[in-house]
Amino acid sequence: MYDFVIVGGGIVGLSTAMALGETYPQAKIAVLEKESQWAFHQTGHNSGVIHSGIYYKPGGFKARFCRAGNQSMVGFCQKHDINYNICGKVIVAVEESELPLLENLYQRGLQNGMKVSKISAEEVREIEPHVRCLAGLRVPSTGIVDYQKVAQKYAELIELQGGELHLNTKVVKIVNTNNDTQVIETTQGNFETRFTINCAGLYSDRIAKLAKAKPQAKIVPFRGEYYELTPEKRYLVKTLIYPVPNPAFPFLGVHFTKMIDGTVHAGPNAVLSLKREGYHKTDFNLRDFAEVMTYPGFWKLAAKYSEDGIQEIIRSFSKAAFVRSLQRLIPEVQAEDLVPTHAGVRAQALMNDGKLVDDFSIVQSDNSIHVCNAPSPAATSSIEIGKAIVNQMPAFSHLQTNLQTSLKV
Template identity: 80%
Template sequence: MTNDMYDFAIVGGGIVGLSTAMSLGKRYPQARILVLEKESNWAFHQTGNNSGVIHSGIYYKPGSFKAKFCRDGSRSMVEFCQEHGIDHEICGKVIVATDEQEIPRLENLYKRGLENNLTVQKISPEEVKEIEPHVSCVAGIRVFSTGIVNYKQVCLKYAQLIQQQGGDLRLNTKVLKIAASGNNQVLETNNGNFESKFVINCAGLHSDRIAKLGGVEPKAKIVPFRGEYYELTPEKRYLVKTLIYPVPNPDFPFLGVHFTKMIDGSVHAGPNAVLSLKREGYKKTDFDLRDFAEVMTYPGFWKLAAKHADEGIQEIIRSFSKAAFVKSLQKLIPEVQAEDLVPTHAGVRAQALMDDGKLVDDFLIISGQNSIHVCNAPSPAATSSLEIGKAIASQVPQQSHLETVVIS
C-alpha cells in the first residue's frame, strides 16, 4: 500500500493533540498535517470526562510548566471561548479550611497564588457564606479567575479550525506500529499506513506505549487513576453557587473531593482517586489483564502505594461506600445527605510514575528522532491546551521546506 505523506502526524485526538495540530497549522500554513484518533469521537477519554474547570494555576509550583501554562492558558482559553461563542463562565471558586489544623496550608496556598501572579483574597467564614451560604469553614481564600466550560465543545471547535486549515483528521484509526523510513516515520494503523516527516505523540493514557513504539524510552509509566463522581439532584443544586474546594494535602497528588458547578447547571461532587484496573476503566468492573499486570509488576507503583497507604485506603473506602463519600462532602457542606446525590460518569487520569515511586509532577515532554512525545499532561492540561500546543509547535525543528509564520 502506498503511504500518504505528511509533514506532521499527531497521535491522539484529545485536547492537547488537537491544540498542537491547530498551532502547527498556524505556524506552518503550507504543511500537511494529520491527526490520528483511535476512537469514533474527539475528546473521548480524559478531555471528555473531566470536570470542565478553567483552572487558575494556584496549586502549582511557581516557575513550573504547570504554573506558567495554566496561568497563561486560563486567559487564552477564555479569549478563545469568547471569540468562538463557546459557553463559559468565570464564576471563581473558594478554597476552605474546615478545621484549624488546615489554616497553615491554606496560608501557603494563598502565598503560592500571589507568587503565581493571581488575584486571590483571604476571606473569613462570614465572607465565605456570602459567596457560598451553605459552606461550613474556619477560613477561606477566593480565587477570582477560575471558570467553567465544556471542553468537548472546545475540542470540536479545534477540530473544525484544523479542517479549515487543511488538516487531515482521521477517527477510528489506531496506531499499531511506528517504523523508520529514511528520515521519515511510517505509522502503521488499522486503516492503512501514513508517512510523516515528524511525529508528535499526544496519546494520553497510552502515551508511554506510543513513545516506545517510536523508539523512545519515556522513563515513566502511565498508571491510571479513576475519579468517581456523584451529582447533586436538581432540587439540591441551590447548595452550590460556584466551585468549592477543600485544602489539599500537599503530599498527596489529588485535590480531594469537592463541589463543581458545571456549565450546564448541574453540580458534580468528587472525585475520589482509586487505581483503575484498566487504562480506560470508567467502571469498577472494568478490567484489562495487560494494563493490570503492568501496574502490579511495576516497582514504582508499590513504592507509591507504600508511601500513601493511609490515603489510598480512604480513597478505596469512598469508592465502595457512599456513606463515606458523603461524610467527606459534609465537611464542606453539612446539609448534604446521601439521598441528595446520584452517581454520574467517572474519569480516568493518566498519571506518569517513575521507577522510584515519585509521581511526575509537571508536564513531561520528551524529544525523539524526528518526534516529540507528551508523556505526562495531567490537569490542568485542558485549561493549558492552547499554550501547550504553541509550546510544542515551537519545539518542532525548523522545517526548511515550509514557510513559517510566527505566532504569539
C-alpha cells in the same frame, strides 16, 4: 507524505495540530484518533473547570501554561461563541491544622501572579451560604466550560486550515525509515511523516516506545468517581468549592463543581483503575493490570500513600464515607441528595522510584515529540501546550530544512 502526524485526538492533540496549522499554513498535517469521536477520554470525562493555576509550583510548566491558558481559553471561547462562566471558586479550611496550608496556598497564588484574596468564614458564606469553614481563599479567575465543545471547535479549525482528521484510526506500529521519516502503521492504512507528535494521553508511554523513544515514566491510570446533586439540592452550591489539598497527597480531594449545564458534581475520589480506560469499577484489562502490578514504582507509591489510598478505596465502595467527606464542606448534604454520575480516568505518569511526575512532561526524540504527562490542568492549558510544542520545532534543524523544502519557504 505528511509534514506532521499527531497521534491522539484529545484536546491537547487537537490544539497542537491547530497551532501547527497556524504556524505552517502550507504544511500537510494529520491527526489520528482511535475512537469514533474527538476528545472522548480524558477531555470528555473531566469536570470542565477553567483552572486558575494556584496549586502549581511557581515557574513550572503547569503554573505558566495554566496561568496563560486561563486567559487564552477565555479568549478562545469569546471569539468562537462557546458558552463559559468565570464564576470563581473558594478554597476553604475546615480545621485549625489546615490554616497554615491555606496560608501557603495563598502565598503560592501570589507567587504565580494571581489575584487571590483571603476571606473570613463569614465572607465565604456570603459567596457559598451553605459552607461551614474557619477561613478561605477567593480565586476569581476560575471558570467552567464544556471542553468537548472546545475540542470540537479545534477540530473544525484544523479542517479549515487544510489539516486531515482521521477517526477510528488506531496506531499499531511506528517504523523509522532510511529517509529520515517515519511510517505510522494504523488500522486504516499507513501514514508516512517527517515528524510525529505523540499526544496519546492514557497510551502516551506505549506510543513513545513504538517510536523507539525512552519515556522515563509509566502511565498509571487513576479513576475519579463522582456523584451529582439531585436537581432540588443544586441550590447548595453556587460556584466551585474546594478543600485545602493535603500537600502529602497528589490529588485535590473531593469538592463541589457547578458545571456549565447547571448540574453540580461532587468528587472525585482517586483509586487505581484496573484498565486504562476503566470508567467502571468492574472494568478490567489483563495487560493494563499486569503492567501496574509488576511495576516497582507503583508499589513504592502505594507504600508511601497507603493510609490515604485505603481511605480512597473505602470512599469508592462506601457512599456513606463519600458523603462524610462532602459534609466537611457542606454539612447539609445527605446521601439521598446524591446520585452516581460519570467517572473519569486520569493518565498519571509514575517514575520507577515511586514519584509521581507532578508537571507536564514533553520529551523530544528523533523526528518526534512525546507529551508523556498531561493530566489536569491540560485542558485549561491546551492552547499554550500546543504553542509550546510548535516552539520546540526549531530545535530540529533537519526538520526545518525539510519543511522549508516542502513548504517552498
